[in-house]
Each structure stands twice: as structure tokens, then as C-alpha cells.
Amino acid sequence: MPSESPDRNSRRAGRLPETRTKVGTPLRGHGHWILTVAFNRDGTVLASGGFDGTVRLWELARHGLLCSPLDGNDGSVNSVAFNPAGTLLAFGTVGSTVQWWDPTTGERIRSSPTGHRSSVNAVAFRPDGSLLASAGEDGTVLLWDPATGEQVCAPLRGHDDLVQAARTVTFSPDGTLLATGGDDGVARLWELG
Amino acid sequence: MPSESPDRNSRRAGRLPETRTKVGTPLRGHGHWILTVAFNRDGTVLASGGFDGTVRLWELARHGLLCSPLDGNDGSVNSVAFNPAGTLLAFGTVGSTVQWWDPTTGERIRSSPTGHRSSVNAVAFRPDGSLLASAGEDGTVLLWDPATGEQVCAPLRGHDDLVQAARTVTFSPDGTLLATGGDDGVARLWELG
Numbered sequence: 001m002p003s004e005s006p007d008r009n010s011r012r013a014g015r016l017p018e019t020r021t022k023v024g025t026p027l028r029g030h031g032h033w034i035l036t037v038a039f040n041r042d043g044t045v046l047a048s049g050g051f052d053g054t055v056r057l058w059e060l061a062r063h064g065l066l067c068s069p070l071d072g073n074d075g076s077v078n079s080v081a082f083n084p085a086g087t088l089l090a091f092g093t094v095g096s097t098v099q100w101w102d103p104t105t106g107e108r109i110r111s112s113p114t115g116h117r118s119s120v121n122a123v124a125f126r127p128d129g130s131l132l133a134s135a136g137e138d139g140t141v142l143l144w145d146p147a148t149g150e151q152v153c154a155p156l157r158g159h160d161d162l163v164q165a166a167r168t169v170t171f172s173p174d175g176t177l178l179a180t181g182g183d184d185g186v187a188r189l190w191e192l193g
Numbered sequence: 194m195p196s197e198s199p200d201r202n203s204r205r206a207g208r209l210p211e212t213r214t215k216v217g218t219p220l221r222g223h224g225h226w227i228l229t230v231a232f233n234r235d236g237t238v239l240a241s242g243g244f245d246g247t248v249r250l251w252e253l254a255r256h257g258l259l260c261s262p263l264d265g266n267d268g269s270v271n272s273v274a275f276n277p278a279g280t281l282l283a284f285g286t287v288g289s290t291v292q293w294w295d296p297t298t299g300e301r302i303r304s305s306p307t308g309h310r311s312s313v314n315a316v317a318f319r320p321d322g323s324l325l326a327s328a329g330e331d332g333t334v335l336l337w338d339p340a341t342g343e344q345v346c347a348p349l350r351g352h353d354d355l356v357q358a359a360r361t362v363t364f365s366p367d368g369t370l371l372a373t374g375g376d377d378g379v380a381r382l383w384e385l386g
Contacts (some may be wrong), residue, residue, distance in 0.1 A: 023382035043365040116272030181227030189216035
């Protein structure tokens with residue numbers, strides 16, 4: 001008998017090597033579900049956000065917290081994203097804020113509470129970092145200037161009245177288009193110019 | 194009075210330009226919530242997956258379906274991803290399969306039903322396309338060889354018994370690490386070598 005515990009799946013897939021190596025101990029701290037994780041572009045920091053309303057920045061070289069937890073004070077953190085330069089961290093909360101933090105110091109830069117009328121489900125940076133898109137449970141998508149934290153245009157409204165959430169949002173690789181999918185079963189494309 | 198309908202948010206943000214342009218008509222077809230959208234790397238195709246159990250491939254140049262809907266026949270499609278070369282589309286279903294399709298033809302290549310014991314919540318390609326990670330409601334993360342659809346190692350088990358879902362999974366930009374966050378409140382890093 002092999003010494004590793006046999007597993008139904010691995011048996012069915014044939015002879016498999018050992019489980020790939022876990023790196024260090026578990027990164028503990030969140031008191032509840034983790035809902036979102038993201039690496040910065042150079043892979044030195046992992047951000048985790050969760051139901052406890054915090055984002056934790058884990059410094060990979062030290063396998064520990066980079067700074068105190070970032071407390072959004074606005075309920076569950078649903079989505080977190082680094083800008084490409086790694087100088088800005090944005091996250092969206094169930095309390096409807098989009099928050100902007102400095103991921104090198106753990107300081108809050110600003111909070112933008114006036115955008116969505118309900119939970120912010122997703123945030124995403126344009127590949128060049130010049131825009132942030134946030135998608136809300138209210139069915140709207142907002143575009144933000146990361147440099148100022150201000151909206152750059154009126155809310156993108158294209159999903160039907162029946163929309164419960166703008167579930168998902170993604171930029172095209174060249175950054176010229178934004179795609180959104182809604183609870184109305186409709187996908188929409190947005191020209192960003 | 195301006196002719197555009199005023200908006201609470203845009204008023205609060207000051208004078209905003211017009212809503213950015215919607216591209217074409219809504220991409221209709223899904224009968225229910227859209228849960229996931231993804232562009233291929235060259236931005237010519239958008240994939241949308243949803244609660245109706247299908248993935249639709251939208252050809253952006255034609256603003257229409259590239260082919261018939263990809264019917265996974267396995268319940269809600271929770272997550273969809275293109276490989277970097279755009280030659281492979283993977284999606285995970287609530288019925289616990291990871292499915293592999295050719296996004297240029299809309300043909301199913303294979304379905305891998307033996308991996309997870311419950312809903313597949315997330316799929317993600319390694320940046321170089323050499324691996325696919327899938328995260329399951331069963332708290333495990335599996336690594337797959339996209340060329341064969343076989344698992345490359347035993348399941349990654351690092352979240353506690355209390356895990357209800359491996360909520361989120363992401364590769365580091367250089368592809369050497371995988372990060373996972375669980376309902377146990379723990380983030381884990383995995384060395385991929």
C-alpha cells in the first residue's frame with residue numbers, strides 16, 4: 001500500500017505525483033470567508049478580502065502581513081484589485097463604497113461612497129491602469145479615474161430593469177472595450193475610446 | 194434643462210460627459226443570469242457563461258454569435274477562461290465538471306467529470322497556459338494539463354474541514370505560485386515549480 005492516503009480522484013486519473021508543495025503556513029487572520037484574492041503585478045504581495053470587511057496584504061517574502069489589516073468599515077469586501085503599477089489597491093464593499101488604498105503603506109487614500117446604490121460586486125482595472133470599473137448590485141457599471149477617485153462619465157446603464165446585479169465585468173486586453181454580464185441574461189460591450 | 198436625464202450620482206460627481214457608448218445591441222440569448230464573462234487575448238471573442246448551463250461565444254467583429262451555444266449539459270456555468278493562445282476554452286459547472294472546448298469551432302473537446310465532488314466555482318489558466326486550476330465547492334483545488342485534460346498532481350488540500358468553497362483562485366503573474374482563499378478564512382500559497 002502506498003503511504004500517501006489514496007484518493008478517488010487521483011486513482012481515476014492514474015499515477016499522480018505528490019500534492020504540490022504548500023508554501024509556508026496558512027495565512028490566517030480573516031475571521032470569515034475570503035471572497036477575493038489578487039496578486040500585485042510583480043508577485044510580491046497578495047491581497048485577500050473577505051466577509052469580515054477587511055483586506056489583508058501578505059508580503060510573500062516574509063510570508064506575513066505587510067501592515068495592519070485594511071479595515072474598510074463598510075461590510076463585506078467582495079472584490080479587490082491592484083493597479084498595474086502596484087501603487088494603488090481598490091476594493092468594493094457590500095456597503096456600496098469603492099475604496100482606494102496605498103498598498104505599500106496600508107493607508108486609505110479615499111473612499112468613494114456616492115457611486116453605487118447597493119453592493120459593489122466587482123472592481124477591475126483597465127490593463128493600462130487608467131480606469132477602474134466597478135459593477136454594482138444596482139445593475140450599473142461605473143468608470144473611475146484612479147488618480148482622483150472621481151467618475152469619468154455617467155453610469156453605464158445597459159442592462160434591463162430586471163437586473164439584480166452586474167455580475168461580472170472585464171476589460172478587453174487592449175483596454176478599448178469593457179464587457180459586462182447581468183442578471184438579465186444580457187452581455188453588453190462598451191466602447192471606451 | 195439639459196436633455197439627458199439627470200442622475201443623482203452624476204450630479205454629485207459634477208459635470209460628467211455623456212455615458213460612454215454602448216457597442217451595438219445587447220448580446221441576448223442566455224435565458225438567465227450571466228455569471229462569468231471573459232475575452233480571448235486578442236479581444237476578438239467574448240465568452241459569456243451562465244445559469245442556463247451554456248457558454249456563448251460572441252464574435253465582436255460581427256456583434257453576434259460565433260457558433261451555436263456551447264451546452265455543458267451540467268448545470269450552471271460558474272467560471273469560464275480562455276487559454277492565452279485562444280485555442281482552448283475551459284469552464285466549470287455546478288455539476289462538478291471541468292469542460293474543454295475549442296473556441297474557434299464551438300466543439301467540445303472533452304469533459305473531466307471526475308475531479309471535484311461538487312460545484313466548480315472557479316477556473317483560471319496559468320499565464321503561460323501550461324496549467325489550469327479549478328476550485329471547487331468541496332474545498333479542493335485541482336491542477337490540470339490543458340493538453341490532455343488530466344490532473345497533473347493530487348488535489349491541493351490546504352483549507353480546513355470547515356471550508357465550504359474554495360472561493361477564489363489566482364496565479365501569480367510569473368506563474369510560479371497559486372493563491373487560494375477559502376471559506377475557512379485562510380489564504381494559501383502553492384509553489385508550482
